Amino acid sequence: xxxxxxQQRKARLxxxxxxxGLDLLLVYGNGWQNxxxxxxxxxxxxxxxxxxxxxxxxxxxxYLDSPLEADxxxxxxxxxxxxxxxxxxxxxxxxxGRFRNQRIGAGPQRLIPRRIAARSHDLKLSDQxxxxxxxxxxxxxxxxxxxxxxxxxxxxxxxxxxxxxxxxRADYELxxxxxxxxxxxxxxxxxxxxxxxxxxxxxxxxxxxxxLKRGDLVTTELTPCVEGYYAQICRTLVVGEPNGEQLAAxxxxxxxxxxxxxxxxxxxxxxxxxxxxxxxxxxxxxGDYVTDQYTRVRGHGVGLFADSKPHILEDVTTRIxxxxxxxxxxxxxxxVVGYMVLGDVxxxxxxxxxxxxxxxxxxxxxxx
Amino acid sequence: MRRGxxxxxxxxxxxxxxxxxxxxxxxxxxxxxxxxxIFYTNLVQPSAVTYLTGFTPYWSDGLLLVPKSGAPVFAxxxxxxVANWISSTNPVSEIINTAKPGEAVGRRLTAGGCAxxxxxxxxxxxxxxxxxxxxxxPAAELIDGSAAFASRRQRIDGAERRLIERxxxxxxxxxxxxxxxxxxxxxxxxxxVERQARLRGAEEAYxxxxxxxxADRRMIRVSGAxxxxxxxxxxxxxxxxxxxxxxTRTFASDAAGRRAVGRADSxxxxxxxxxxxxxxxxxxxxxxxDALPGATLNGWMAESSIGSYPLQTVASSRAPGRxxxxxxxxxxxxxxxxxxxxxxxGAAPAFVNG
Numbered sequence: 067x068x069x070x071x072x073q074q075r076k077a078r079l080x081x082x083x084x085x086x087g088l089d090l091l092l093v094y095g096n097g098w099q100n101x102x103x104x105x106x107x108x109x110x111x112x113x114x115x116x117x118x119x120x121x122x123x124x125x126x127x128x129y130l131d132s133p134l135e136a137d138x139x140x141x142x143x144x145x146x147x148x149x150x151x152x153x154x155x156x157x158x159x160x161x162x163g164r165f166r167n168q169r170i171g172a173g174p175q176r177l178i179p180r181r182i183a184a185r186s187h188d189l190k191l192s193d194q195x196x197x198x199x200x201x202x203x204x205x206x207x208x209x210x211x212x213x214x215x216x217x218x219x220x221x222x223x224x225x226x227x228x229x230x231x232x233x234x235r236a237d238y239e240l241x242x243x244x245x246x247x248x249x250x251x252x253x254x255x256x257x258x259x260x261x262x263x264x265x266x267x268x269x270x271x272x273x274x275x276x277x278l279k280r281g282d283l284v285t286t287e288l289t290p291c292v293e294g295y296y297a298q299i300c301r302t303l304v305v306g307e308p309n310g311e312q313l314a315a316x317x318x319x320x321x322x323x324x325x326x327x328x329x330x331x332x333x334x335x336x337x338x339x340x341x342x343x344x345x346x347x348x349x350x351x352x353g354d355y356v357t358d359q360y361t362r363v364r365g366h367g368v369g370l371f372a373d374s375k376p377h378i379l380e381d382v383t384t385r386i387x388x389x390x391x392x393x394x395x396x397x398x399x400x401x402v403v404g405y406m407v408l409g410d411v412x413x414x415x416x417x418x419x420x421x422x423x424x425x426x427x428x429x430x431x432x433x434x
Numbered sequence: 435m436r437r438g439x440x441x442x443x444x445x446x447x448x449x450x451x452x453x454x455x456x457x458x459x460x461x462x463x464x465x466x467x468x469x470x471x472i473f474y475t476n477l478v479q480p481s482a483v484t485y486l487t488g489f490t491p492y493w494s495d496g497l498l499l500v501p502k503s504g505a506p507v508f509a510x511x512x513x514x515x516v517a518n519w520i521s522s523t524n525p526v527s528e529i530i531n532t533a534k535p536g537e538a539v540g541r542r543l544t545a546g547g548c549a550x551x552x553x554x555x556x557x558x559x560x561x562x563x564x565x566x567x568x569x570x571x572p573a574a575e576l577i578d579g580s581a582a583f584a585s586r587r588q589r590i591d592g593a594e595r596r597l598i599e600r601x602x603x604x605x606x607x608x609x610x611x612x613x614x615x616x617x618x619x620x621x622x623x624x625x626x627v628e629r630q631a632r633l634r635g636a637e638e639a640y641x642x643x644x645x646x647x648x649a650d651r652r653m654i655r656v657s658g659a660x661x662x663x664x665x666x667x668x669x670x671x672x673x674x675x676x677x678x679x680x681x682t683r684t685f686a687s688d689a690a691g692r693r694a695v696g697r698a699d700s701x702x703x704x705x706x707x708x709x710x711x712x713x714x715x716x717x718x719x720x721x722x723x724d725a726l727p728g729a730t731l732n733g734w735m736a737e738s739s740i741g742s743y744p745l746q747t748v749a750s751s752r753a754p755g756r757x758x759x760x761x762x763x764x765x766x767x768x769x770x771x772x773x774x775x776x777x778x779x780g781a782a783p784a785f786v787n788g
Binding site for chain 1: 435436437438439440441476477478479492493494495513514515516518519522556557558559560561562563564565621622624625626628629630631632633635639640641642650652653654655656657658659671735743745746747750752753
């Protein structure tokens with residue numbers, strides 16, 4: 067039997083298709099951009115690529131070009147017809163031909179393979195990325211519950227991370243400890259990047275083999291996935307006791323995150339949250355450090371994708387609605403101490419938000 | 435995402451080797467009358483760009499343009515804050531951080547007067563990027579270059595072989611940690627193997643488990659605590675510096691099962707070391723099955739890296755028509771047997787002999 071969340075999502079998707087007048091929806095996914103596919107099929111693809119056809123009557127066919135993934139999907143996706151298609155694009159192109167003269171939507175449009183996208187006019191294929199985006203952003207209660215569970219594992223995962231951090235350990239060894247903990251505790255996937263060092267560190271990236279030493283700032287963005295749903299936490303620790311400059315800088319990030327979280331409520335825009343965070347930096351003369359030279363976003367949506375819409379930026383006018391789940395993180399470079407991160411995941415409500423992560427908002431330290 | 439050790443090391447992958455690979459591609463381009471060659475990359479389809487530049491994205495995507503002459507150009511939607519990291523793992527390309535990689539590459543095609551441009555796996559290229567390219571380079575003719583590129587990937591060089599061997603060593607060592615008597619549950623054992631692979635420097639490790647081989651030989655992605663049966667199997671797909679291998683091992687907790695698994699393991703080890711070019715893989719496996727009394731061949735699959743995927747099926751018992759391999763090539767061979775009435779699964783890399 068499909069999970070309850072999968073059944074609820076499917077019902078919502080079919081309703082949305084009916085409202086949009088669609089007979090068929092073509093959905094693409096891979097191990098990087100999997101949220102659209104997971105919404106429709108509940109499959110968490112790792113290798114290869116997939117296309118799914120969702121019919122208005124609720125029948126779903128999932129095409130996978132990896133035979134290993136097709137085997138797995140047959141187990142993971144009851145109620146979905148799974149087809150191993152070595153020539154993925156060719157087979158789906160052929161299948162779409164059988165729906166000619168019906169109303170077909172597709173998403174995410176940018177990633178639809180060229181051969182199929184090139185037939186958009188012929189197939190009357192319309193871009194329905196925004197339709198799925200709306201479903202992805204406004205969560206069902208069951209989806210929020212899954213994110214709540216993931217947030218708890220973000221907290222416990224960060225404890226594992228802190229306990230693993232000690233002088234002499236390589237950055238990738240910390241990731242190894244986290245992943246072992248997560249596999250044993252119901253977390254299928256995790257998005258994680260890390261930064262180790264001082265003012266020379268301009269951002270986080272995958273581990274590059276740096277070994278922790280006294281005085282280093284160790285930043286990480288930990289994003290466990292439970293039942294397909296990601297929650298994120300961002301924290302910074304110091305190897306040894308933090309110095310005065312590190313503590314002073316951290317206070318700024320704490321104030322900025324608090325300001326951003328205080329701004330979250332239904333009816334505002336993503337830009338309002340970003341502005342609340344950035345104003346704290348600007349008041350301290352650090353306005354340059356909230357530009358794209360030093361930072362990417364001031365937070366983003368979380369859900370079936372680790373980095374989903376809306377992006378929290380001052381030029382993003384997406385309205386925040388109750389039930390949206392977001393990470394608010396004023397992560398950026400600080401000219402004195404280096405790159406620092408701090409972020410909590412929240413769910414927007416009518417009058418504010420609920421913070422789902424519970425790790426203290428402090429600059430942690432580990433013995434040197 | 436890829437979240438293990440990701441670092442370019444010139445001792446492992448010298449810049450000269452990357453330049454030789456690029457020049458080899460240019461020779462193919464010259465024979466095909468191509469003015470440039472475009473490769474798409476993301477964490478699922480990284481291998482062609484990794485082969486040419488050393489760079490594998492941990493997230494997001496990008497396009498590599500190899501022009502007839504001059505430095506390759508790598509345009510990516512990865513943000514500016516990681517530009518230094520990209521440069522540190524991609525020593526041969528100019529890096530452009532842009533929200534529109536296709537447009538950036540298209541502009542370079544136009545500026546370079548490129549008329550005919552090869553694209554790896556053109557049909558599968560994301561439609562949005564294709565539109566950006568042709569929007570900025572309306573005069574360029576884009577043609578599929580997959581077969582031409584695959585011809586370059588029939589043989590691997592010494593540097594690639596060493597990276598594959600390292601990835602395999604990580605997988606072997608990680609799986610060696612499994613004690614079927616002590617294994618508590620599928621999630622714990624998957625976590626154990628993944629931890630060991632990552633502690634040794636794996637760039638990525640996907641661990642799949644068939645918790646009860648007698649009931650179902652299909653592998654699942656495990657987290658949590660499904661119980662393990664007397665006979666189970668683990669597949670460790672382990673990447674090191676862009677090279678991915680698979681190792682699958684079958685485990686038994688009873689003495690008779692262990693003896694049977696041991697016999698099959700020895701048989702399989704001899705098989706993978708003896709794969710030769712110019713002959714059907716299925717035929718080579720079938721010819722050796724009699725050397726393992728009590729065994730029936732239920733299926734097999736050969737994977738290699740000839741395009742954008744780290745591993746893609748090049749021949750299998752499901753599609754035997756495409757059977758056959760070249761000397762100097764690399765395969766991951768997966769074999770499924772019934773042995774004394776019980777399933778046995780194995781997978782290992784094979785270097786194809788001449």
